[in-house]
Amino acid sequence: MKIKALTALSIIALNLFGLNYNSVAQSAATKPSEVVITPYKTTMLADGKDEAQIKVVVINKSGKDVPDAGQLIKFTITGDAMISKLSDHQKYNEIGLPNHVITQGHLHNGILWVTLRSGHQKGVVKFEAKADSLYPGSTEIRMIQPSAAHKVTTVGYTPKKVEGKILGADISFLPELEAKGVKFSDKGVQKDAIEILKDHGFNYIRLRIFNNPARDSxxxxxxxxxxxxxxxxxxxxxxxxxxxLLLDFHYSDYWADPQQQYKPAAWRGQDFNALKHSVYAYTVDVLQQLKSQGTLPDMVQVGNEINHGMIWPEGEINNLDSLAELLYMGVQGVKAVDPSTPVMLHIALGGQNLESRYFLDQMLDRNVPFDVIGLSYYPKWHGTLDDLKANMIDLSTRYNRQVMVAEYTQLKTEVNDIAFSIPNNKALGTFIWEPLSTWEQIFDKDGKSNAYIDLYDGIAKKYITK
Structure with a gap:
């Protein structure tokens, strides 16, 4: 029985049996509802030896972990990989026998760690975890067989330092919301949403751009x-x-992220040299038009969440040399319009340190120039706050570059405290993703600011307007 569908008579009946409606509703809200998996690698070497840790938990309808959950979890793997071990990372090892096919295991105190071992075939592995009556969790993992790195240039590059700190917001949905008639207001006063964000300490806006989004697909x-x-x-x-302004090139007519990096229709059928030229020419054209109207971006993303590559199939992560060349042409396009514009490489790996390092090592081995490391951080997919902090500290030190959270929405205060506190002046800041309309938005559906927006007054005072 769904609590929300209870009638007044049902509530009376519950009371007759000594049950309180509120307590029943609270119990339903805290019951397990979904299996959540967090992979600590989504790129693996197809060498039969590489391993990735996957954390399995269950959450309730409020998105909170259920620490006493003990469900039987059943696993489905499509592609060349196998589970080699189940554990709680301390003492529990349910099976872990050599050559034993593992297809299920129990949560212990609400958690189960799965060790996934690669096979020898490159491609996509789909991993799914199910439990009776719960929504399943799934992820995709790329199995790759890299070859020796070939440099895109022999010219050295010194990363540029971005001055100041960034408290930013991606509000690319704003024109769509306004076209639907949404009016934004703060404490009862109607204003431009951009001005309201500025009033609460935001100093940067991120905008995504698609090549030809008006196409039917x-x-x-x-x-x-x-x-x-x-x-x-x-x-x-x-x-x-x-x-x-931060401009985020998707290099696609559609959303680009680790699961989809569709090539723009206008570039399909081109040979690789023509494709590289298209990336360069398009980047130059966009930035030159923005420059001509006096609105040159202050920073540019060459690709969006590109840890599995971009502009597939040529720029897929299995084609590291080709990916590096495409990135290089994008960077060169930025520098052709203004050599001082900082360039960010944006990967969706907030707490995944091993994969972050692998991707950045591969790009640096190929001499791809860039200035800033951007990370997405959504706890459901990218680990704990401690994972995020450790990853940002390591990357900033290892690669001597500024780091930032280029996308987040939840845990607003905690994420900003981490992102602004990376040592050695390598902390750059954050961009909250679509706070006008998505997930834990800071405006209600009718455009009125809510309590979330007031958090940013304190964040700005602490880190921006000292």
Whole structure:
């Protein structure tokens, strides 16, 4: 029985049996509802030896872990990989026998660690964890067979330092919301959403751009939101408000992330040299048009969440040399318009240190120039706060570059405290993802600011307006 569907008579009946409606509702809210898996690698070597740790927990409808859960978890693996061990990372080893096919295991005190071992075939492995009556959890892992690295250039590069700290927001949805008639207000006063963010300490706006989103299979069929013209209009508003701008090239007509990096339709069928030229020419054209109207971005992302590559299939992670060349052409396009513009490489690996290091090592081995390391951090997929902190500290030290959280939404205070506190002046800041309308948004659906927005006054006072 769903608590929300209880009638008044049902509530009376519960009381007759000595049960309180509120306690029953609370019990339902804290019951396990979903299996969540956090992979600590989503790229593995297809050498028959590489291993990845996957954390399995269950959460309730409030998104909280259920620490006393003991469900039987059943695993399905599609692709060339196998489970080699189950444990709680301390003493529990349920099976772990050589050559034994492991297909299930119990949570112990609400947690189960799975060790996944690679096979010898490259490709995509799909890993799913199910439990009776719960929503399943799943992930995709790329199995790769890299070859020797070939440098994209022999010219040395010294990373540029970005001055100041960033308290930013990606609000690319704003024109769409306004087109639907949403009006934004703060404490009862209607204002431009950009101005409201500025009032609460935000000093940077991030905008995504798609090549041709108006295509039927694009991000915004017929309407073309997040194309160059919409981006130019938004850039004018951002600069007029006195804020800085990060431009996020997806190099796609549609969303680009670790599970999808679709090549723009206009570039399909091109040979690799023509494809590289298209990346360069498109980057230059976009930035030159923004520069001509006085709104040159203050920083540029060459690709979005690119730890599995971009512009597939040529730039897929299995083709590291080709990926490096495509990234290099994007960077060169940025520098051709303004050599001083910092470039970010953005990977979706907030707490995954081993994979972060692997990706960055591969790009640096190929001499790809970049200035800033950007991470996405969503706890459901990217680990704990301690994982995030340890990863950011290690990357900033290991690669002598500034690091930042380029996307997050939950744990707002905690994430900012970490992102602004990386030692040796390597902490750059954060960009909250789509706070006007998505997940833990700081405006309600009717455009009114809520209590979340007030958190940023304190964050800004602590880290931005000292």
């Amino acid at each position: 694009g991000y915004s069929p017929q309407k073309g939101f997040c194309d160059l013209e919409h981006t130019k209009q938004m850039a004018k508003r951002v600069k007029a408000a006195g804020l800085k």
